[in-house]
Amino acid sequence: MTDLQQRPQAVECGAGHDPADREVVQRLPGREVQLTTRLAPTEAQPRQGATVRRYLPTKGRRMVGAWCFLDHFGPDDVTTGEGMLVGPHPHTGLQTVTWLLDGEVLHIDSLGNRQTIVPGQLNLMTAGHGISHAEESPPERPPGLHGLQLWVALPQAARDHAPAFEHHEQVPLVKLPGLTARVLLGHLAGVASTATAHTPIVGAVVEVEPGAGRDASAWLPLKRVWEYAVLLVDGEVSLDDEELRPDELVYLGHGREGLEVRSTPGARVLLLGGLPFDEEITIWWNLVGRSHDEIVSARALWNAHAPRFGSVVGATGERITAPPMPTGRLRSRGRT
Numbered sequence: 001m002t003d004l005q006q007r008p009q010a011v012e013c014g015a016g017h018d019p020a021d022r023e024v025v026q027r028l029p030g031r032e033v034q035l036t037t038r039l040a041p042t043e044a045q046p047r048q049g050a051t052v053r054r055y056l057p058t059k060g061r062r063m064v065g066a067w068c069f070l071d072h073f074g075p076d077d078v079t080t081g082e083g084m085l086v087g088p089h090p091h092t093g094l095q096t097v098t099w100l101l102d103g104e105v106l107h108i109d110s111l112g113n114r115q116t117i118v119p120g121q122l123n124l125m126t127a128g129h130g131i132s133h134a135e136e137s138p139p140e141r142p143p144g145l146h147g148l149q150l151w152v153a154l155p156q157a158a159r160d161h162a163p164a165f166e167h168h169e170q171v172p173l174v175k176l177p178g179l180t181a182r183v184l185l186g187h188l189a190g191v192a193s194t195a196t197a198h199t200p201i202v203g204a205v206v207e208v209e210p211g212a213g214r215d216a217s218a219w220l221p222l223k224r225v226w227e228y229a230v231l232l233v234d235g236e237v238s239l240d241d242e243e244l245r246p247d248e249l250v251y252l253g254h255g256r257e258g259l260e261v262r263s264t265p266g267a268r269v270l271l272l273g274g275l276p277f278d279e280e281i282t283i284w285w286n287l288v289g290r291s292h293d294e295i296v297s298a299r300a301l302w303n304a305h306a307p308r309f310g311s312v313v314g315a316t317g318e319r320i321t322a323p324p325m326p327t328g329r330l331r332s333r334g335r336t
């Protein structure tokens with residue numbers, strides 16, 4: 001901790017850094033979550049759902065930069081059955097980021113967008129004041145389904161903007177000796193994604209180049225004042241000699257110049273990072289706000305079919321009614 005004193009406080013601590021998070025390695029296990037896609041199961045159509053692994057929010061850490069939600073789904077065989085079937089539901093105050101590692105998903109939203117996504121492409125939906133969407137496996141689809149869904153909290157200045165949707169056919173590549181990174185959102189190694197971001201942030205999928213040989217290593221430059229976390233997506237990877245395990249998000253804190261990435265060829269990790277998000281937020285269901293009352297209001301408007309969330313036309317799944325509010329008032333909380 002002593003070297004904290006050598007640096008201007010405004011740089012090392014001014015962005016809401018907890019000094020205890022400097023260059024830490026905090027292993028955060030994911031948990032299995034059953035996603036329900038039918039609210040009224042019948043014998044003929046039993047409750048369907050996919051199991052996903054959720055890494056954010058988790059016990060002890062709610063956010064990394066502005067990233068406030070991370071689900072890893074699959075790999076699943078969706079040759080039979082419904083595949084992904086998430087009916088229309090609302091969002092406020094956040095962006096959703098969908099990134100596929102295998103398969104195909106159809107996004108349909110209340111702005112009239114109907115967009116399939118395949119690996120290498122990015123779907124970014126900015127909810128702002130309110131939007132609704134559905135996500136489903138198209139009838140004609142590849143056999144596999146594997147991907148990541150993330151949410152980014154919007155800062156006060158952007159959270160009530162009009163909703164928007166962006167589909168990016170490709171994302172910028174960072175090529176460094178021994179590795180390639182695809183920059184989904186934000187900045188990495190001087191390369192900026194073309195997707196709209198509202199806070200200093202990065203989301204990238206980092207791959208050690210095939211053919212680099214077993215135990216190949218590469219250096220991934222980071223920003224000292226940002227905090228970072230990594231999730232092993234496939235293969236075997238160690239970072240600064242810490243082996244990544246497949247069921248953990250590894251929080252790395254701030255204060256790092258970079259990471260030595262060592263892996264088997266073709267292994268991939270998701271890198272999340274950003275300036276610590278200073279605002280306290282209230283997250284409940286699919287809604288991000290700043291207070292209990294805001295969430296209550298948004299929930300009621302969705303269940304009343306109010307125009308705030310528009311309507312999704314042509315989705316296969318049933319419109320998802322917001323569940324009852326929990327007893328007691330929701331609290332706004334910080335990032336840990």
Ligand code: MN
Binds near residue numbers: 089091096
């Ligand atoms: Mn959604």
